[in-house]
Amino acid sequence: MTNLTTEKCSACHDGAPRATEEEIAELKPHIPDWNIVEEEGEQRLQRSYNFPDFKTALAFTNSIGDAAEEVGHHPALLTEWGKVTVTWWTHAISGLHRNDFIMASRTDDIVSKFTQKN
Template identity: 30%
Template sequence: MDGLENNAVILSEGANISDIGPRLNKLLSNGWQLTPDKKGVTKCFYFPTYTKVMDFAFCIGIRSKRANHHSTLTMKSGSVEVTWTTHVPPGLSMKDTKMADYCDDVAKTTVISVHQTESLKCGTPSKA
């Protein structure tokens, strides 16, 4: 799906579609989705242990503080759902796409995410 077809995405005031468009399409091809209001992006990452869930959330938190741009994180026993949107002015901004890229990098190189079927579920023994 092309995130720009039919002007589906709502950009933050001052955001440039020519800069964000290619980045958004890359994110969408990597499993990110537009939020229902079309003002942000969201993705669920899966991990084999709760400790890895916390490690991932901690990495995102540290980078968020440094960038002064904060996500919505929903943590479960084997997953973290991350949503990026800009609140003022509302819409998708370059900061959102950069932070989403960072999440993908951390999940691949630092914390090591897994397929959903390999994630820890409540009540199942830890693999690590």
């Protein structure tokens, strides 16, 4: 299995192809704790992370925001007391792209480093 965390996100534009069912089946095992949900008729990747307090949850949210800015690919982030829900999908194509799986993997990597520090 390749490590999605080390892959680069590719530029995605209107009309770019969505991930096929075969691609999703190949990529999903790399991020086993993520769920594929449907919202507003679009497939999205979603996962919630638990933290001991709001301050830690907010710091994690900011770390995800920094990673998103680096690649120009932005998730929906819901930060609550002790919990952050992250949702990745590609707005330009109203669905899933390989970039979403890459960023989900990076999110898991960030939380793993984050929890080691605290």
